[in-house]
Amino acid sequence: MARPDTPLLAADAIIELADRPGRPILLIERRHPPYGWAIPGGFVDVGERLETAAVREALEETSLHVTLNALLGLYSDPSRxxxxxxxxxxxxxxxxxxxxxQDDAKNLRIFSVDALPEVLAFDHALVLEDYLRFRETGQPAPLRLDTGR
Structure with missing residues (x-):
């Protein structure tokens, strides 16, 4: 039986550096297209949990062992x-x-949340906007429903 065509699944981690003042975050510069600054992350392997993929990708791209604290949200815009x-x-x-x-990261940089890069890969500007709102208010990412109108 043929499997249906479905979206790919990825897991990303916004990494706060807990040992630095102000808890800055880490972004990678992508080695492969689409180029630009991005939140560390990548595709989930078959048989892998989302959380495991997020931790693995963070280690592969930044050489840091991360602790996951919360799920910010799911991002599913077909054009992202x-x-x-x-x-x-x-x-x-x-x-x-x-x-x-390391790995898919050509470069990485530590950014203060007050001085994030203007141009980001994918929909990461929107994701980081949600992150800043969460950091300020504790509220999760808002639901964005496309009603087709």
Missing amino acids: DPRGHTVTAVYLAEAAGEPSA
Whole structure:
């Protein structure tokens, strides 16, 4: 029996550096298209839990062992990834130590939440907007329903 065509599944982690003042976050510069600054993350392997994928991808791209603290939200806009329909679960995480760009990360940088880059890959500007709202208010990401109108 043929499997239906479905969206790809990814897991991302907004990593707060708990051992630095102001708890800045870590973003990677992507090595492969689509280029730009992005939240560390990647595709979930078959048989892998979302949480495990988020931790694995964070380690592979930043060399940091992260602790997941919360699920910020699920992002499923079919146009969010130019490579095709991808749904991602975005987690809030924390880590300590000295990060290092690895694997799919060409570079990485530590950003104050007050000085995030203007141009981000995928829909990560929207994701980080939700993160900043959560950090300020404790409220989860708002539901965005496309009614087709």
